[in-house]
Amino acid sequence: MSDLYWLTDEQMARMEPYFPKSHGKPLVDDRWVPSGIIFVNCNGLLWRDAPAVYGQHKTLYNRWKRWSEVGVFVWMSEGLRVKGLF
Numbered sequence: 001m002s003d004l005y006w007l008t009d010e011q012m013a014r015m016e017p018y019f020p021k022s023h024g025k026p027l028v029d030d031r032w033v034p035s036g037i038i039f040v041n042c043n044g045l046l047w048r049d050a051p052a053v054y055g056q057h058k059t060l061y062n063r064w065k066r067w068s069e070v071g072v073f074v075w076m077s078e079g080l081r082v083k084g085l086f
């Protein structure tokens with residue numbers, strides 16, 4: 001797949017305040033994971049079909065599941081909408 005998706009520096013800067021802080025072991029680069037999550041969701045892929053450039057598919061899924069359970073995507077969408085950025 002040559003049409004990989006990467007968040008820009010500007011997009012990352014707007015989203016970073018909504019990412020949970022790492023406790024203990026450092027997390028995988030936060031640009032890879034949300035970019036991979038967006039790529040998988042926009043293309044209707046199974047997690048295991050995510051291109052390896054985004055990291056392990058299990059990492060993408062686990063982060064998506066954990067962030068979804070604590071409302072990260074809802075906070076992010078609401079925060080960006082209120083600021084007029086989304």
